[in-house]
Amino acid sequence: QDELSYVKDETAIPSLLKKAKDDKIETVWDRALAMQPQCGFGEMGVCCTNCSMGPCRIVKISPDGPKKGICGATEDTIASRNFARSVAAGSAAHSDHGRDIAEALHYAAEQKRPIKDEKKLRALAEEWGIQTEGRSVEDLASKVAEKALNEFGKPFGHLQFVERAPQKRKEIWESMDVTPRAIDRDIVEVLHSTHMGCDADYRNIITAAVRAALSDGWGGSMIGTELSDILFGTPVPHEVEANLGVLKKDCVNIVVHGHEPTLSEALVLAVNDPDLIEAAKQEGAQGINLVGMCCTGNEVAMRHGIPMAGNFFQQELAVVTGVVEAMVVDVQCIMPSLPQVAKCYHTKLITTSRKAKIPGAVHMEFDEKNSVECARKIVLEAVMNFKNRTDNVLVPEEKVTGRIGYSVESIIRALDGITNTFAHQSGTVKPLVDAVKSGVLRGVAAIVGCNNHRVPADQSHVLLAKELIKNDVLVVTTGCGAHACIKAGLMSEDAVKLCGKGLATCCELLKVPPVLHMGSCVDISRILQLLAIISKYMNVDIKDLPVAAAAPEWMSEKALSIGTYAVASGIYVVLGVTPQITGSENLTKYLTSDMENIYGGRFEIESDPIKAAHKILDHIEVKRKQLDI
Numbered sequence: 266q267d268e269l270s271y272v273k274d275e276t277a278i279p280s281l282l283k284k285a286k287d288d289k290i291e292t293v294w295d296r297a298l299a300m301q302p303q304c305g306f307g308e309m310g311v312c313c314t315n316c317s318m319g320p321c322r323i324v325k326i327s328p329d330g331p332k333k334g335i336c337g338a339t340e341d342t343i344a345s346r347n348f349a350r351s352v353a354a355g356s357a358a359h360s361d362h363g364r365d366i367a368e369a370l371h372y373a374a375e376q377k378r379p380i381k382d383e384k385k386l387r388a389l390a391e392e393w394g395i396q397t398e399g400r401s402v403e404d405l406a407s408k409v410a411e412k413a414l415n416e417f418g419k420p421f422g423h424l425q426f427v428e429r430a431p432q433k434r435k436e437i438w439e440s441m442d443v444t445p446r447a448i449d450r451d452i453v454e455v456l457h458s459t460h461m462g463c464d465a466d467y468r469n470i471i472t473a474a475v476r477a478a479l480s481d482g483w484g485g486s487m488i489g490t491e492l493s494d495i496l497f498g499t500p501v502p503h504e505v506e507a508n509l510g511v512l513k514k515d516c517v518n519i520v521v522h523g524h525e526p527t528l529s530e531a532l533v534l535a536v537n538d539p540d541l542i543e544a545a546k547q548e549g550a551q552g553i554n555l556v557g558m559c560c561t562g563n564e565v566a567m568r569h570g571i572p573m574a575g576n577f578f579q580q581e582l583a584v585v586t587g588v589v590e591a592m593v594v595d596v597q598c599i600m601p602s603l604p605q606v607a608k609c610y611h612t613k614l615i616t617t618s619r620k621a622k623i624p625g626a627v628h629m630e631f632d633e634k635n636s637v638e639c640a641r642k643i644v645l646e647a648v649m650n651f652k653n654r655t656d657n658v659l660v661p662e663e664k665v666t667g668r669i670g671y672s673v674e675s676i677i678r679a680l681d682g683i684t685n686t687f688a689h690q691s692g693t694v695k696p697l698v699d700a701v702k703s704g705v706l707r708g709v710a711a712i713v714g715c716n717n718h719r720v721p722a723d724q725s726h727v728l729l730a731k732e733l734i735k736n737d738v739l740v741v742t743t744g745c746g747a748h749a750c751i752k753a754g755l756m757s758e759d760a761v762k763l764c765g766k767g768l769a770t771c772c773e774l775l776k777v778p779p780v781l782h783m784g785s786c787v788d789i790s791r792i793l794q795l796l797a798i799i800s801k802y803m804n805v806d807i808k809d810l811p812v813a814a815a816a817p818e819w820m821s822e823k824a825l826s827i828g829t830y831a832v833a834s835g836i837y838v839v840l841g842v843t844p845q846i847t848g849s850e851n852l853t854k855y856l857t858s859d860m861e862n863i864y865g866g867r868f869e870i871e872s873d874p875i876k877a878a879h880k881i882l883d884h885i886e887v888k889r890k891q892l893d894i
């Protein structure tokens with residue numbers, strides 16, 4: 266089947282997929298094929314299992330089929346409830362990650378462990394109205410962590426990061442009563458209102474979903490990013506290697522996979538422990554090679570230059586190489602199939618979170634209070650597994666180098682490289698705004714999100730990015746999209762050759778690649794922050810900016826939460842995979858059209874990446890005209 270095929274280029278997938286077939290390993294592509302045809306009711310979002318009178322489904326194709334659930338729920342109610350619940354789950358995943366980071370900061374302060382970015386800590390404390398004078402780093406970190414933890418369940422007021430949004434945006438949220446209040450509360454309210462026999466108005470259901478999504482973007486995710494930077498360091502630009510070719514035949518290979526940086530940061534320390542390196546040598550290895558996968562991979566690559574082994578669709582294939590001694594996972598985007606694959610090689614799949622155990626895996630629970638010791642035990646487990654490796658190995662050749670580490674702070678610093686020549690205006694986005702205003706740069710687009718079997722792996726990310734940079738649009742990226750772009754060479758110096766003249770000039774001046782890696786999925790909050798700074802600088806709302814976002818290969822509920830908070834923040838969001846909403850024409854119209862009149866942003870569904878690029882370009886030109894630039 267063509268639509269289930271994969272690209273034969275920079276993904277390192279074809280050679281390993283062939284090995285998987287030879288080794289009789291089932292992969293995500295086999296399961297996707299076996300799943301065809303997929304359930305039409307589910308695909309359209311009109312299957313309801315919210316109570317035990319059901320399951321109910323709305324039959325669209327025949328006039329005689331049921332048009333209402335047993336309780337009377339219409340297709341609009343059912344599809345919007347399903348959508349809202351997905352958004353709530355996505356917001357919960359990001360926000361619970363943020364909560365874990367806040368807890369980690371709390372324990373680090375308590376145990377007087379290093380806090381890497383004191384400047385950022387003090388700035389955030391001041392932003393949140395915490396007295397900073399005369400306070401020790403630990404004391405401040407403890408106060409900031411406590412304040413962050415309170416954001417989840419405070420009974421009154423709204424989230425503190427809302428204040429970062431431009432005034433006009435805050436007014437729109439106020440007028441729609443979607444200003445996020447407390448993260449847990451906003452998520453719970455979606456679950457409550459979508460319970461059987463509660464909210465039946467699809468517009469009101471989406472309004473609750475918007476509030477929960479904003480609690481993610483301007484709440485849980487932003488807490489995750491900001492506190493990770495404070496605790497582990499704010500990323501700065503540097504070179505990193507990427508793709509499965511970063512695995513080393515002669516080393517103990519440990520793949521850290523999942524999302525939260527707490528575990529991976531401890532692993533980075535442990536793999537540099539001389540005793541453990543010596544132990545690896547005793548076992549006949551040259552050393553220990555730690556590499557990252559998915560967003561945990563992005564986190565450690567951004568802060569430590571740990572190689573980026575691959576994204577979502579490469580996780581099974583990493584094990585198929587036969588050289589992975591341990592794959593260490595925490596939460597989110599971890600395929601439950603992994604123990605099955607690992608069983609056919611010597612790889613140990615190690616789960617570490619009480620929130621994510623997988624039958625067939627070894628569970629070694631990670632304890633934040635005792636992080637270094639936990640990480641040491643995990644690394645030792647991998648080292649001792651080196652001797653079990655067989656000859657059935659294949660490390661693909663594909664490996665590239667790219668420049669990453671573009672936090673908002675790094676971007677502003679890069680811009681300062683230009684501003685400083687005109688003196689006294691450093692620390693602003695002025696050069697970026699000037700480039701956009703002059704038309705040298707047409708605008709900025711974010712490419713984010715996952716892999717999905719409905720799209721050849723990485724292809725839409727890459728084609729979309731190439732078309733945008735060719736047309737002088739600067740691309741920022743996170744998550745699996747960032748992995749796709751670096752693998753395709755779009756974060757290298759050479760990528761400038763693929764740019765339009767204007768963007769190429771900007772990149773050369775700023776010494777940045779045309780596709781900027783801004784981090785993990787929670788770090789999309791960095792993009793919100795950048796847009797807020799630009800909006801305030803230009804004295805306009807986010808919806809007025811010549812910017813757009815795309816999730817060309819999205820699959821997770823987190824992506825729906827991201828898409829929803831982006832739309833509600835005034836951004837035009839192109840989805841490359843159709844969400845499960847089409848069974849309700851009203852809901853589809855609401856998300857892809859009506860929302861623009863309310864929030865200034867809307868969803869667009871476009872599976873062709875080149876067409877998507879041109880829709881984004883058209884959108885950018887409309888915004889430019891409205892701004893009269």
Ligand code: SF4
Binds near residue numbers: 313320335
């Ligand atoms: Fe059916 Fe209504 Fe129950 Fe859903 S809530 S399963 S539509 S009866």
Ligand code: FE2
Binds near residue numbers: 524559744786787
């Ligand atoms: Fe992610």
